[in-house]
Amino acid sequence: MTALHFLRNVPIQRKLSLVIMAACALILVLACTALFVFESHMLKKTFARDLATLAEVVAATCTGPMAFHDKKAAEEMLGALKGRPQITAAFISSPDQKMFARLAAGEKFHSVEVFPRQQGSHYEGNDLFLSQPIMSDGEVLGVLRVRANVQTMHHDLLKLYAGMLSVVLAGSLLLSFLLSMRLQKIISVPILQLAGTARSIAQHKDYSVRAISLGRDEVGLLTDDFNLMLAQIQTQDDALQGARQELEQQNSALHASESKYRSVVNNVKEVVFQTDAAGRWILLNPAWVEITGFSIEESLNQNLRDFVHADDRAADQEEIQMLLQRREESFRHEVRYLTKGGGFRWVEVYARLATGTDGAVLGITGMLHDITERKLAQAELETLNRQLIATSRQAGMAEVATSVLHNVGNVLNSVNVSTTLVAEQVKKSKVANLAKAAALLNEHAADFGAFITTDPKGKQLPDYLAQLARHLQAEQVTLLNEMDQLRKNIEHIKDIVAMQQSYARVSGVTETLKISDLVEDALRMNAGALTRHDVEVVREFEEIPLVTIDKHKVLQVLVNLIRNAKYACDESGRADKRMTVRVANGEGRLKIAIMDNGVGIPMENLIRIFNHGFTTRQEGHGFGLHSGALAAKELGGALIVHSEGPGCGASFTLELPLDPASGNAGQPAPKSAEAQGTKNL
Structure with missing residues (x-):
């Protein structure tokens, strides 16, 4: 061994x-x-x-x-x-x-x-x-x-x-040793080179190096297989290096993303939260402390419902249960969250379900956005809107009153003309000649017969009286005609005043009426200005059933739209000034369109034409269209503007909901209704 x-x-x-x-x-x-x-x-x-x-x-x-x-x-x-x-x-x-x-x-x-x-x-x-x-x-x-x-x-x-x-044996061993020392290089050198190549690769980790094959024997085949193995290792090493680099990049990106995420989560003004399946907080960012005053430590593992205002708790829990039961993917609503000082803050909640890789419910994750300032601003805005509507109503009534006074002034001009004609006619009357003839007859009362037959003046007196009678009859007819015209003008003034009194009533009161009559009233209130500026009015009225409507609000909008169309036509400088008023029933909605061939509206103005304070007229106040759009919204409808651009005219369409069964149009809309515009408000 x-x-x-x-x-x-x-x-x-x-x-x-x-x-x-x-x-x-x-x-x-x-x-x-x-x-x-x-x-x-x-x-x-x-x-x-x-x-x-x-x-x-x-x-x-x-x-x-x-x-x-x-x-x-x-x-x-x-x-x-x-x-x-x-x-x-x-x-x-x-x-x-x-x-x-x-x-x-x-x-x-x-x-x-x-x-x-x-x-x-x-x-x-x-x-x-x-x-x-x-x-x-x-x-x-x-x-x-x-x-x-x-x-x-x-x-x-x-x-x-x-x-x-x-x-x-000694000689052969010596000879074999010498011969082996010579011949072993044929085997050992390739093997040693292969070993050296392997050692170099191991030391330098360079898998692109290849061993040199010195023959096709077993060592050569081993070298080829070694090179093939190196090629596979190099391919795998390249893939591994690529994967390592990609992993390092991903790790770097992940660390950077995690750092950014933590930075964002820790610095964002919205509360980022997560709860477990029982509704207990398991994640809160520092914004929670800023909004509620509760520390993160004392809030974690507490149920979120304990932080919701009692009046909003039931609705909030209903939304959460619908989410946990997978009846909806996410929800967004507004609730009040309690603060540590005993007050509350309005919060917009956006939440979605958090699930594990196996699909099991882990809890809820989402964001809490403090909208208290927005709520206060909305309340203030609603107050301002009410004030604005009141102001615009007063301004609208002032415009109507101005139009009425102008119309009354036009009628009074006619009355003045009639009285002047009567005065001139009286001044030129032949009644004095009749008195002279009567005095002449009184002078010759004793010899009336002789005077008529023999006296030259007496002979002409019958013809003169006949001519005088015809003149007096003509004067009578003229005076009667002028007096009749004067009476009509006075009646016109009474009608205008009565109409103004009718539309001066408090808004919000609905009346059942024919919509075409209401449009005609709006046209009559602008009739003097339209005539004075030579604006042709084209009427396109469809047959619309009687509707129940807030007459004052609709009239206020229409008077403003007609007046604006008149200004647009007048500023265009065209000889053929034309305004088309169209009343139509479009898919269950009442549509009243005021179209003109005036100056048109640039595209950049279309997106802000309903903004408060926006006007293109030097003498304009900038809340006529804004108040009209708000009124349309309150009526459950919309005010839509369309124009192809400067010089192409414009159209304003007042759309109101119309229920053919009940005939109701222009009823106050629910609070969730939105004004529209093309710009659609």
């Missing part, structure tokens, strides 16, 4: 040298061993053959002694075997297996029985046993038995081969 561990830590060059040298040594040892075994076998075989030949010769020479039973001669013949030191014993036995003669120098056998009876030669270990019959004319005279030991020969052969092996 220690040697194996040692070999594992040996450099590959040495391993290769050791492997080559060990292989060479093993081959040499195996070759020498095989050669030794072969030589040993051949030695024994050759020795056996040589000994058999020698035994045949000795047996042949012993034929005579055996035939004459000459023991001494036989022993002398056996002496020929002494030249072989390997022979340890030799004797001749008689046919009856009795010892006849033996080699004196050899091992002493006291009995023939101890010698193997097997004929021929055979080895038992290192001992060779040889039996050679002594024959004479086909008769066996005896048997020559020889025993030889080849161990010494084996030792000599082993020493020879051991010496040769040592010399050859």
